[in-house]
Amino acid sequence: MLEPLGLNRQEQDLYEELVSSRPVLATELADRSAALARLIELDLVTLVDTNPPRYVVLPPDTALDQLARRRERELADARRKMVELTVRFHGSTTRREPADLVEVLQGEQIAQSMSRLLLGARHEVCGWDAPPYRDDPNQVNQLEIDQLKRGVAFRVIYDRRGSMDRPGRLAALIQGIADGEQARVGDVPMKLIVTDAPMAFVPYDVHASRHQTALLIHDPVLVSGLAALFELYWRKAVPLATYDGGPSADRPTASERELLALLMSGFTDNEMAVHLGLGERTIRKHIDGMRHRLDADTRFQAGYQAVLRGWLGHRG
Structure with a gap:
């Protein structure tokens, strides 16, 4: 069960034995030195300066938790690297065929690409929030919150009719502002997301009751045009922000x-x-x-x- 933390079967067996045993001498583990060295490398076991020196297990609740957190950071770094390589792949000057500049997304690919889109942003994400919605529009977007904490700015224009006229929606928007999002309200024609990767997301059929097909755009020229269009709507939209005030x-x-x-x-x-x-x-x-x-x-x-x-x- 500890394989996701980087332990193989032999290392896990040795670790479980050491957890429930007294401190042991190195000579007692001579035939399992490779597994022992790996446990020491992972900060699960340490050598105590007794006479003679013995190996003891560090408290599992602390040691395993730290190891799990380390693995989570490594996975997050790997995911960001994956996005970076994907952006470089699609932005390569040697890949200029139309099929390489625009991806056609269908079904579950849409949700997966939305995550990829947000993770690929380096400094800012801009968007129009408009129906139809694949998920509950009142749900908190945890990925956006994580990116805000990393310093990625979010500017969103919420469609006055489609985004706002839902019970409970306003409270969710105010919470988003409290988390750091810059929000405005206006009349927008469709859903749109533009990042500085550069990438952009638009629905294929803006009049559909549910998006079954969408486009993920990598062409810097098209993305730049959509970003300029966003700015035009942003200047006309009304800031949606209320603050706690003074005393x-x-x-x-x-x-x-x-x-x-x-x-x-x-x-x-x-x-x-x-x-x-x-x-x-x-x-x-x-x-x-x-x-x-x-x-x-x-x-x-x-x-x-x-x-x-x-x-x-x-x-x-």
Whole structure:
């Protein structure tokens, strides 16, 4: 069972024996010196300076955990190297046939290539979030979080109708912003992902109810064009960001943050009511309460005061 950690059968057998035995002399393991040397190399066994010196097993809960973590880091490094080599393969100047510049993805290849796409980003990922979705749109994208922690920037424009009008979706988006994503809301025509690898993902049929076929683009010229198109939409989109504000007594409540995010996105009272599962009258009551708290006579003044108090801001 320890083969994934780098031990063969003989090394594992010796390790299991040493775990439940007293410290042993080197002479007692003379016929198993190769397996012993490997266990020492993996920091599972050490030599204790007794008289005579004896070999003891380090605490398995610590030693095996450290070994597992080391293997995880090595696997992550290997995966990144795989992506780097894939990018170099598709970007090679000797491979200029159309089939080498655009991959046609079908079925499960789409999800697999999405992971490859995100892992291949060096500094930034840009995208349009629009239906249809293969997975639950409220799910946390763990791969994005991991890349954000590594310093890869994410800028995403969420389609105002397709991405936002789902119960619970707003909370997921706000959590994404808290994790470091830069988010805006606007009207986007389709799903799009562009990275600085350079690579890009687009659906084959933008009007399909479910993406069965997509394109993974490696051609730097096409990717550059899609990146420029993204920037045009980014400048027109509305920042989706609410902040905790200043002193604790002056921070917006969770419901106020949701209302502000929807107001910034251009939702009407009726659309906000549907999204939050409330009546229009209740929505107006909450907005009036927020205006009163911000000492504002109009919604415009409330927005201005929210900016001054640090409840709203502009990122990116």
